[in-house]
Amino acid sequence: MKLNRLLLRQTLKKFSRINGNILHRQSDVKSNVTRTFVAAPSFSLLDPKFSRCSSIPVENLELCKSNSIFSRCIHFTATKFSDTAIEPKLESSDVEDQDGSMNEFLSRFVWIMRGKISEAFPDYDKQTVDAMLLMIVEKVVSEMEKGSFEQSLRTSTDNPDWDLSEDLWKTVSEVSNMVLDDMKKATKKEKMKGFLLSEEVQEMCRFAGEVGIRGDMLRDFRFKWAREKMEESEFYESLEQLKKEANASPSGAEAAASVEKSEPVSIPKRRGKIKYKIYGLDLSDPKWSEVADKIHEAEEVIWPQEPKPISGKCKLITERILSLNENDDPSPLMAEWTGLLQPTRIDWIALLDKLNDKNRFLYLKVAELLLNEESFETNIRDYSKLVDVHAKENRLEDAERILKMMTEKGITPDILTATVLVHMYSKVGNLDRAKEAFDTLRSHGFQPDEKVYNSMIMAFVNAGQPKLGESMMREMEARDIKPSKDIYMALLRSFSQRGDISGAGRIAATMQFSGISPSLESCTLLVETYGLAGDPDQARNNFDYMIKIGHRPDDRCTASMVAAYGKKNLLDKALNLLLQLEKDGFEPGVETYAALVDWLGKLQLVDEAEQLLGKIGAQGDAVPLKVHISLCDMYSRAGVEKKALQALGVLEAKKDELGHGEFERIINGLIAGGFVQDAKRVQGLMEAKGFTASQPLQMALRTSQALRGRRLP
Template sequence: MNLKHLFFRKAIKVISQQRGRCLSHEPILYRKLSTTTFPLFTVHDLSPKTPKPSRYFHSDQKANHDVLSTKLVLDSNKIEDDDTTMNQFLSHFVWIMRGKLSDVYPDCDKKTIDSMLLIIVEKVVSEVEKGGFEQILGASSMDSSSHDLSDDLWKTVWEVSNKVLDEMQKARKKEKMKTFLQCEEVKEMYRFATEAGVCGDLLRELRFKWAREKMEEDEFYKGLERLKQEESQAEAEVDGDLVSEEKPKDISLPKRHGKINYKIYGLDLSDPTWAEVADKIHDTEEANWPQDPKPITGKCKLVTEKILSLKEDDDPSVPLAEWIELLQPNRADWMALLDKLKDKDASIHLKVGELVLDEESFQTNVTDYSKLVEVHSKANRLHDAERILKKMNEKGFQPDTRSFTTLVHTYSKAGNLERAKEAFESLRIQGFRPDVKIYNSMIMAYVNAGQPKMGESLLRELESRDLGQPLKEIYLLLLRSFSQIGDIVGSLRMSTAMQFAGFEPDLESCTLLVEAYSRYGNSDQARSNFDYMVKLGFKPDDRCTAAMITAYEKNNSLDKGLELLLELEKDGFEPGILTYSALVDWFGKLQLVNEVEAILSKISIMGEAPPFKVHVSLCDMYARSGSEKKALQALETVEAKYEQLSGYEFERIISGLINGGFNEDAKRMHGLMQARGFVASDKAKINWISVDAFSRKGSTSFF
């Protein structure tokens, strides 16, 4: 039975307005007392006319009864569902009152009890409408005959009300407790206690304790805030009354004569010059301070999505023009669009970024061009980077140091020495002091161009300017370059410079020195450096051993080469593919076909493909030995990769073919050699003429 419908419409409105005050954040204190003939407590007036709640406490010392302390908080916190809260209160209230009436009147039937409840509810509502809570509970000073209900019945009604409110308050606290159990501070303490080894019931009790303390702390501060607000309102009312009583007085400041001077640390800021400086600073801040992009809605949003969905081959100029017409963008809008495109598709981002450079609303500066040049350079797109640089010059922007630095790295990496030198000199002309990275890039460019001496001069310049310690890799790069061309003096110079720079010799530097002497043909010095490397504690590897075999080959010291291999095998060395390749080259020149084929079988057992150099040796050996089939097979392999041949290797193959009588094939290889830009040495030409003069009868002449 929904007893809410028993109330009059006006009573329901009054109760609904006041029910929030019964569900305060403050606790309700209640102690059961012995029965008296007068009300033991009063409640705040629940009428909306009462502006401030007041507290009353009544007791009878003659009856020697305990004191009942009750506090009903009237601070209203609006609840969304008023009907639900009221129904909850009424259902509990009617259920408890029905039980009490049934105990007092056991002979009455349900209909009679319902009638009693109806009378009670109607009477309570009528008193509430008249502001009767204080009047009813203050029965000690009132005539009980003025009421239709006895004082004991009123006492029972309000005891039941307090009990219902107490239960609702406990339910609310329980829900609030659940919230604080899940707060971050309690969780953090819970995790710490778990890591400390606390578990079981103790951990659970501690968590509830921390949550309860957190809830009490929250209620305490909220109570202080409410008291502060009440005091502020009271002071405002008092001040308003006082101000209305006092007559307004005219207050005026004394007239100041002369100019106001502002001095800070002896600096006179009242000078008009400082006002101009402040205006300039303000204008600069407005120009440099990042603006927020405009909100994109409607048709402009559809066009934006169309731009973001473009593919790499699509032309973005048409949707961009439509987007500009709809949005009228500023630089912030452009940057927001470019960021979205960068996350979506890098290729479209670069296309749109290049088109944006021509837009006035983008407010293009030098940095925008430099960024595009840098992106294209890092991706090895030199033509695109140069196109952006050309457009930059056409627009009247001079490339900055960032652009030239990027170009130096890019051209050096691509092996374009001339353009790298131009960018490097442009940096110097602009007064920029190149750093270590730029010097490293230029040294690499000289090394890639086969000019290690120019790279060495830059290294000396870098050391003299104290711009920083050059990397060990730069010394090794120059040492390797000198070693590859057989420059003994340059290799020794780089090795000494490394030691002066504080870099100790390692396996790589020692191997490069051995290779340098090997290419130069000085087997004794190569062996001396080889033994020094072993003395330093480095174990010779396959590459270093192959360099020693090559050195002995040039001096035709077969006995020393075989002796070295036997010594290394005693120390556990196993020849690798590089050592076997050096032996194939050596034995091929000696026309030891069986030994070469035995070594080739060992290479095949290793499961690795022989180096390209091996095919050059095989072609020369089989051609000289007259093995036409094998010679042509090796020649076919070499001819398929003629781009990898050096000038010396071309001369060796042609000489072997002429010696074997394969003049047509020799002519074809000579044509490939000229196509590569190599010119035969005089020694090779004399050899070819002499061999061709004594060629086999009936064979075609090479010349």
């Protein structure tokens, strides 16, 4: 920056006059001094908001209190600084806000211009720089008094008739626009702080904390909610302004134009003398520099960054990234985008949000690539978020790949990540990994919540260990966390499938103590439990109790009761039960007929079983798998080769639906009928599914081979 000769001559000439009269004037300053000027850091010390900033050192606060600096505006008196004393004077309340904005603008302007001049003229001493600043400020204030300064900044970058060189005018214009932008941002930040402390935002934050959202995620949500409230408020304010302008003006377009022209921060639009006094321009005390740095650091923490504006070639590349297909590789475009924009984390997050709205699969691919991007500043939450997304969409391999990348980076799973892993591994039935993640939670001192407990209980249930699930449920109850009805029913169902009478009874009793009334399903499960355990009398007691409390037996419950009688071959009691139910309007269904077919098949009553099979077909329902198992066993033992092989073919086609016990029954039936080769083939299917034949079955196969068993003719 170059100063023209005229400015330099005026500066040196006036410097001799103001040296002793302005720069070193202290307590004896006359009351008729006409100008006050504040030189401040990049923030305004006249703004009362800084009186609430916790980042100001204690010693500086004490200094401020002694001179009432932060009470309403900051006064630098001659008793504290040898060459600085500021005392704003306001003529009336009508111009108070205007003078406040003026002081704010001049404070920032002088601070930045001092640095510009010092950089351009490093050899000049402080007094000469102060004199140059006085000349520049006089020109600026003169134009402000005319009311044409801000218009000059907006309309043209050419040098107006200010007696300033072209380079100096460009610098003045650049600094002025910079100050105005900073003032607008500061006003927006202050408005945002008010919404951050609003009752609605605080209530949403409290709710988010209760559901487990904490740390950086809660902070991001808080700013998002506050920003939405601020935008909503600004929208309604603009509507009110439009309404007022429309009432005042016949043209709605004029009202809209006036709203667009209104700015939250601007230089006061008034003519006449500006009331301020200049006693000096030195605010370069190191203490105030420290205050400025700390305040800026505090604002960086509480104020979220905004993404960089995207334009030109970078915008075109962004559109190309958003238009990629699922199978395309986004790496080349991402590298080019990075080179052009030099993005920070907030820029990457903005791009990910756009991808998530448009292409979910591409979003996951780009998010995974960004884990190795240095400018993305990857943290543990980025890993856990991706793992959670893949886990919820049942992509276990992708989730474990992200988890492996995380461990390779030396990042240990924290509480949130471990919680995600508990849910994921419980959902897919990997009990060992679920227990490992659960132990990780406890090692961090985290008390599991209801969702974590439910996931672990279901993991135990799915792994066939209902007793461990029950112990986890007791732990929940000890912590006054009431299990849901679904958890009780899952445990009761697991005990019932194993015929565990004591376990099922404990769960049923606990449900009643918890205030959960017996349902048709819970009563049916108890009937099935006693039936599998071979106790038809207790099964009938539960069956009658179910009717007594008002539940009408359905087809499944009746079939369970028939199967319980079938365990002890009590055919007469089963027939009496069916006759009694038919009198009450009950009609047997597929489940009941299937239980009777299985019973008659074991008794080798082929004709009677086939009659019941015809009734199943008459109802139009598909024959259940367990009926085909019963038929295969019956026909094999009866030596009906054709029908036995036909039923076996159906079972081989549905081998993935067969369990360990069902495989053993089929093989035992084939061996009993002499179909040894077919039995060996089914054993191979059984082992291919991971089942191991029991010791009696292995002995039966070896015995049949030793006797060279053959198919019956």
